[in-house]
Amino acid sequence: MSGHSTYEPKTGFTRWLDARLPILRLGHDSFVDYPTPRNLNYWWTFGGILSLCLAVQIVTGIVLAMHYTPSAAAAFTSVEHIMRDVNYGWLLRYMHANGASMFFIAVYIHMLRGVYYGSYKAPREVLWILGCVIYLLMMATAFMGYVLPWGQMSFHGAVVITSLFSAFPVVGEAITTLLWGAFAVDEPTLKRFFSLHYLLPFMIAGVVILHVWALHVVGQNNPTGVDPKSKADTLPFTPYATVKDAFGMSVFLILFATLVFYMPDALGHADNYVPANPLVTPAHIVPEWYFLPFYAILRALPDKLMGVLAMFGAIACIFALPWLDTSKVKSMRYRPQARAYFLIFLVVCIILGFCGAKLPSDQVIPGLVTVPVFGDDLNSFVWLSRLATAYYFAYFLVVMPLLGLTEKPLPVPETISSPVLGDADKKD
Amino acid sequence: MLRKVTLLAAALVLIGGPALASSKVKEPQDIAFSFEGPFGTFDQAQLQRGYKIYREVCSACHSMNLLAFRNLGDRGGPFYDPAYSPAHGKTSNDNPVVKALAAEAQVADIDPETGDAIKRPGTPADRFPAPFANDAAARASNGGALPPDLSLMAKAREGGPEYIASLLQGYLTPPAGLIVPAGQHYNASFPGGVSAGWDEKKQGHPPEGGLIAMAPPLADDKVSFDDGTKSTVRQQAQDVAAFLMWAAEPKLEERKQMGLSVMIFLILFSGLLYASYRRVWRHESH
Amino acid sequence: MADTAADATNHPAGDDPSRRDFIHIAAITAAVGGVAAVAWPFIDQMNPAADTMALASVEYDLTKLEPGQQVVINWQGKPLFIRYRTEAQIAAAVKDDNVSLRDPQTDAERHKDGKAQWLVLVGSCTHLGCVPTVGGGDYGGWFCPCHGSHYDTSGRIRKGPAPKNLAVPEYAFLSDTKVKIG
Numbered sequence: 001m002s003g004h005s006t007y008e009p010k011t012g013f014t015r016w017l018d019a020r021l022p023i024l025r026l027g028h029d030s031f032v033d034y035p036t037p038r039n040l041n042y043w044w045t046f047g048g049i050l051s052l053c054l055a056v057q058i059v060t061g062i063v064l065a066m067h068y069t070p071s072a073a074a075a076f077t078s079v080e081h082i083m084r085d086v087n088y089g090w091l092l093r094y095m096h097a098n099g100a101s102m103f104f105i106a107v108y109i110h111m112l113r114g115v116y117y118g119s120y121k122a123p124r125e126v127l128w129i130l131g132c133v134i135y136l137l138m139m140a141t142a143f144m145g146y147v148l149p150w151g152q153m154s155f156h157g158a159v160v161i162t163s164l165f166s167a168f169p170v171v172g173e174a175i176t177t178l179l180w181g182a183f184a185v186d187e188p189t190l191k192r193f194f195s196l197h198y199l200l201p202f203m204i205a206g207v208v209i210l211h212v213w214a215l216h217v218v219g220q221n222n223p224t225g226v227d228p229k230s231k232a233d234t235l236p237f238t239p240y241a242t243v244k245d246a247f248g249m250s251v252f253l254i255l256f257a258t259l260v261f262y263m264p265d266a267l268g269h270a271d272n273y274v275p276a277n278p279l280v281t282p283a284h285i286v287p288e289w290y291f292l293p294f295y296a297i298l299r300a301l302p303d304k305l306m307g308v309l310a311m312f313g314a315i316a317c318i319f320a321l322p323w324l325d326t327s328k329v330k331s332m333r334y335r336p337q338a339r340a341y342f343l344i345f346l347v348v349c350i351i352l353g354f355c356g357a358k359l360p361s362d363q364v365i366p367g368l369v370t371v372p373v374f375g376d377d378l379n380s381f382v383w384l385s386r387l388a389t390a391y392y393f394a395y396f397l398v399v400m401p402l403l404g405l406t407e408k409p410l411p412v413p414e415t416i417s418s419p420v421l422g423d424a425d426k427k428d
Numbered sequence: 429m430l431r432k433v434t435l436l437a438a439a440l441v442l443i444g445g446p447a448l449a450s451s452k453v454k455e456p457q458d459i460a461f462s463f464e465g466p467f468g469t470f471d472q473a474q475l476q477r478g479y480k481i482y483r484e485v486c487s488a489c490h491s492m493n494l495l496a497f498r499n500l501g502d503r504g505g506p507f508y509d510p511a512y513s514p515a516h517g518k519t520s521n522d523n524p525v526v527k528a529l530a531a532e533a534q535v536a537d538i539d540p541e542t543g544d545a546i547k548r549p550g551t552p553a554d555r556f557p558a559p560f561a562n563d564a565a566a567r568a569s570n571g572g573a574l575p576p577d578l579s580l581m582a583k584a585r586e587g588g589p590e591y592i593a594s595l596l597q598g599y600l601t602p603p604a605g606l607i608v609p610a611g612q613h614y615n616a617s618f619p620g621g622v623s624a625g626w627d628e629k630k631q632g633h634p635p636e637g638g639l640i641a642m643a644p645p646l647a648d649d650k651v652s653f654d655d656g657t658k659s660t661v662r663q664q665a666q667d668v669a670a671f672l673m674w675a676a677e678p679k680l681e682e683r684k685q686m687g688l689s690v691m692i693f694l695i696l697f698s699g700l701l702y703a704s705y706r707r708v709w710r711h712e713s714h
Numbered sequence: 715m716a717d718t719a720a721d722a723t724n725h726p727a728g729d730d731p732s733r734r735d736f737i738h739i740a741a742i743t744a745a746v747g748g749v750a751a752v753a754w755p756f757i758d759q760m761n762p763a764a765d766t767m768a769l770a771s772v773e774y775d776l777t778k779l780e781p782g783q784q785v786v787i788n789w790q791g792k793p794l795f796i797r798y799r800t801e802a803q804i805a806a807a808v809k810d811d812n813v814s815l816r817d818p819q820t821d822a823e824r825h826k827d828g829k830a831q832w833l834v835l836v837g838s839c840t841h842l843g844c845v846p847t848v849g850g851g852d853y854g855g856w857f858c859p860c861h862g863s864h865y866d867t868s869g870r871i872r873k874g875p876a877p878k879n880l881a882v883p884e885y886a887f888l889s890d891t892k893v894k895i896g
Contacts, residue, residue, distance in 0.1 A: 261687025
């Protein structure tokens with residue numbers, strides 16, 4: 001966006017302020033007059049929705065922190081104090097817990113939108129990387145946040161994940177002890193997790209500002225993948241995008257309210273209503289649903305270190321995406337083969353999530369006994385995880401690089417508002 | 429487009445499903461509790477019966493540390509009386525029924541003059557007294573098994589109140605060939621498994637259920653109900669399960685009622701925003 | 715990148731899309747109302763929680779006290795004096811009812827009818843909050859060691875920097891021997 005700012009302060013006060021700190025000008029240029037592609041569909045409302053989610057989590061988190069006690073002896077009881085005695089405490093707690101799930105639902109949709117429409121491709125690579133950084137910070141924040149109620153799942157989930165670092169040779173044990181602050185997950189671990197859980201969201205907010213800045217420098221992508229060429233292709237952000245984002249947020253809030261008021265524990269685990277007991281491990285240690293695909297990848301590989309590297313590698317693939325995809329065409333609207341592989345990728349992610357919730361040795365098809373391969377029966381979730389993990393990595397490391405070179409994309413329209421391909425534009 | 433959305437929705441439903449327990453149990457009863465559904469409320473008479481069962485049967489071994497006597501008089505609770513609510517300038521601490529129930533209990537305290545540990549009648553502000561001073565004492569009185577605290581039991585187990593009610597009625601005759609070790613009891617609804625008393629290699633597929641340390645706590649007419657309801661094991665099980673659900677989630681009614689207002693507002697608000705959106709965009713193609 | 719798009723849109727003359735139509739006003743009003751409704755729980759959560767409110771009142775059994783004795787109990791996080799006054803102490807307080815007082819109050823205004831022997835006071839000096847010691851000072855009531863305030867046997871400020879008499883909390887006699895404060 002290299003256009004000249006059209007902001008004109010109208011009152012004495014706004015002129016005075018503009019000469020000293022042009023913040024109103026910045027707001028006007030970024031969110032009022034900002035030229036937005038006219039053909040954005042509802043998948044583009046999730047950026048605004050994510051900002052809403054971050055705001056909700058920060059505000060509910062700050063008020064919850066007024067009542068929470070970060071001590072192994074008192075944490076669980078303080079959360080129940082919030083639920084039972086603090087005015088509207090139950091509402092704040094359920095908003096925060098389910099808000100985290102909503103945050104991840106929105107971020108996954110937002111990321112998948114980026115993959116489908118090629119929003120990570122030049123010149124938006126830094127935008128994509130910043131987004132990945134936000135995702136990473138979100139995962140760290142959510143992981144530490146889940147530990148804070150100090151339930152059985154909180155505690156033992158923390159044990160499993162922090163123990164992963166011991167897989168690294170030579171330095172592994174030292175790193176793990178440094179993380180714990182003790183000889184196991186214990187009081188010091190909880191205290192530092194509380195401190196960092198409070199800190200990280202503000203780092204996320206900072207990276208979000210960079211993310212929006214990077215976005216405004218290069219401009220939004222759009223469903224055609226073709227950059228706006230003239231004023232006919234864009235509309236001012238306010239009121240066009242503002243009102244559409246508001247509607248998107250409102251529908252999102254309906255889903256959020258359904259969870260909070262009618263099924264507040266549906267995405268959680270019953271075991272986390274049992275106070276943490278280091279001596280008793282729950283029958284199934286399961287992370288929160290948004291970590292399940294990575295948990296499945298972790299357990300897919302038989303070796304502990306290989307599993308850890310695979311899990312981190314899966315996230316690294318996302319970071320590397322702009323350089324893995326060789327296609328010149330951005331949007332999968334015009335790449336039917338890529339679209340097919342993408343849909344399979346989507347199903348594979350869901351399968352991985354499903355696998356992450358199961359015991360590795362459980363049977364996929366009940367009752368069917370097949371041959372054991374490398375010690376595990378083929379009809380087991382661990383083998384399904386391996387299959388799905390193989391496709392996950394193949395999608396990034398094989399399909400993306402090769403497909404751009406071999407496929408024959410559909411004709412891409414000249415412009416966003418091109419009258420020649422008017423009907424084709426209306427497709428998904 | 430719709431395909432993708434349905435796929436996502438279906439996936440989320442699947443992922444949300446619980447990991448299956450490795451041992452089979454008898455299918456939990458499907459009980460139509462009054463508090464189920466988006467408009468559910470607690471049945472106060474049922475909660476009163478449930479509290480009586482807890483007080484007379486369960487509290488001998490099970491603590492309920494997160495509940496205070498004043499909670500019994502809170503909105504949605506077993507002894508709620510609107511005359512003792514904030515709307516009338518009073519709280520459940522003033523409710524005479526609550527005060528009487530609290531006074532029935534002996535609560536541990538310290539004599540402020542001598543510093544000795546004493547027991548005194550409870551007040552509404554006091555928590556429910558625990559039957560044992562600590563976990564070690566609890567285990568010693570129960571053959572090494574620790575009776576868990578019941579404050580959150582209805583939320584701490586898969587299946588919630590229906591699981592609890594089924595468990596309490598699940599003490600069926602042990603299947604032939606099952607050896608029940610001393611101090612254990614066969615329960616068709618307990619997911620613990622029967623491996624302690626069943627040799628799978630010799631006897632084949634194990635029966636459903638598990639071995640639980642708790643002896644059958646309920647019996648017909650063990651607790652007499654003040655409202656005249658027939659005191660069968662089934663009735664007791666359902667009533668105490670409902671009470672435990674209230675104990676775990678006392679704000680359930682308030683939550684669902686607020687939910688209704690919020691949903692109505694959000695649906696209307698979304699309608700307004702959609703109309704506003706269409707009005708803004710009415711001349712633009714996109 | 716295109717310049718500002720304000721003039722790129724085509725619409726019939728005189729029909730500005732950002733004109734305040736009724737529907738937009740309705741939507742914005744609903745949004746503001748929604749935000750206000752959501753804001754209340756976030757503010758109310760800072761008010762005392764239910765367990766704090768439950769301890770807002772305390773009952774005390776007076777049979778434990780001897781004449782001339784005072785007990786200090788913890789009430790709402792503050793010290794509370796319950797003093798069993800002797801006849802002499804009551805008489806001394808009544809005698810000074812009409813003396814020039816910084817915070818004029820008769821003794822009768824500071825106890826319940828027919829219960830002159832029982833004085834229930836918040837044990838916090840009205841100067842800067844220290845806990846006065848019983849029996850000290852020139853008037854036989856209380857003496858605050860922090861800055862030298864003297865209270866008489868009715869808890870009224872007589873000498874020293876405190877501006878007001880020791881506060882009398884809301885309390886009631888449940889019976890002759892039981893008092894509920896708060």
